[in-house]
Amino acid sequence: MTNKQISDIFLRIADALEIKDENIFRVRAYRTAAQSISGLTRELSEIYREDSAELNNIPGIGKDLKKKIEEMVSTGKLEYYRTLMEEFPKGFLDMLDLAGLGPKKLIKLRDELNISNVHDLEIACIEGRLEKIEGMGLKTQEKLIASIKHFKKKEGRMLLPEAHERARDILSHLGRSGNFKKAEIAGSLRRGSETVGDIDILALADDEEKAMDHFAGYPYAERVIAKGMTKSSISLESGVQVDIRIVKEESFGAALLYFTGSKEHNVKLRALAKRKGWKVNEYGIFRVSKSGKETRVAGRTEEDVYSSLDMQWIPPELRENRGEIEAALEGTLPKDLVKVSDIKGDLHIHTTASDGKADIMDMIKAAKKKGYKYIAVTDHSKLIKIAGGMDEKRLLKRAEEIRKIAGREKGIKVLAGIEVDILEDGRLDLEDHALKELDIVVAAVHSKFSLKREEQTARILRAMDNKYVNILAHPSGRLITKRSAIELDFDSVFRKAAEKNIFMEINTHGERADLNDAHCARAKELGCRFAINTDAHETIQLDDMPYGIITARRGWLVKDDVLNTYSFSKLMKAIKR
């Protein structure tokens, strides 16, 4: 079983226990464990195989949950979960996904109207039966109808680039009102999560009421979910929710911290403050006297809040409770997290020689415009016929052309390379005598994604034995909303990469974000270095670099971990065979 599956089961158990009105802290323990598991950088099954005692070191996992995890990874099932689920009709717990419906109302609906799934609920709402229940009314019924409509659309989360674009548009809408003195993005978008469920905005305003009216008047708002003086929410046509909070200037830093999250990060900070007898909330950090009087200690900026807790300011990408708080307390946060301006080139791009849309000159011009010092042209190899992949003969001719052009170009170095396919048996799609002539070789899997774990791992390890390979491109092969990662023993691949001096790619193309943040952290732990590449097939895709940087930062990578932050001469030394 995967971490995702185990974490989902714990969440469902928590839902079930809450409906059964069990101890709320027991419920919370399951949720904490689920969260903790989904943030892990290694698979539980692997930890279990190697040394199951290690499971105890995972925060939120104690004696009981450890046992449940062991049962799941060894048998693929959990008896406790199975019997628990038998107590509910099928689809009953799904109703908790409806906005505005929690365990308390759900129990009422079951006991008084005999509702057991979303379909029953929809009919009851349409027939107006909810109004008659104490504590519910017409509004509740209308809201639930809207929630069900949204639920049916199954609108998922947005990918980070799309969310960024939407958020920018909302900020410029706010800018047009004249009432907003400041507006900043918070939430998972600021932390750079690969998908974003809703957009959070924090603002300062002169006239809160007018400001909120303006916000609610956003042209793409489908409906206004809530509107108050300090907090409002709208939902967009796409089903995405946008929340805004307006705070006072002296609280802005505390509020930004609070609404950036993650929740786990915040909970830990609060506990830390509480131990000092202080209190942290979205308005600031306060000293609480014995008589209960509160004195403000900090709140205007995030830096104030962190430093009043005797810790370093923590970059938003790290705020996932993966050890950043401990590091900030000790003053050992990574000093030189990689940033966009560190990047000196792109080492994986395509041109019209295979399936790119721009020719090499356009790509070079665009790269120069970004201030890059070098770029590697890496078109496809012959296996990818449909993309115009090259055989040895065409490749060598192409390399010659690239070198000719490179000789004419001032201010940028152009490397002749290839994105060579890894065949099913782990051989490469091109002969060594051709690879040898190139400056850089990027190897990648584009076929046979569903091989068994052992075969897939052996395949890739064998490819890495080829001494001409410099970069392993998009190692997991996943596409966030379309295709899951290949089955692979990542640790073995990372160890081999470290040993063979092969750089692991963080690919920003489309839905890849591959490696992801957790992979980056683990690969670094095992001694790997990285290349952040756009895999651009047209000039505009060269602009996707920041998304790879965010992933790298979330994996705690520093400048020196990343090949394409190196100067040209250092780069050439690093990829010398």
Place this chain on the structure above:
DNA sequence: GCCGTTTTCGGCCCGACTGTTTTCAGTCG
């Protein structure tokens, strides 16, 4: 069910908005 520089027992983050009430419970983040 977890956890420990207050603790192996007794805690476990905190505040805003909504709807249905008339002082608050439920939900959400």
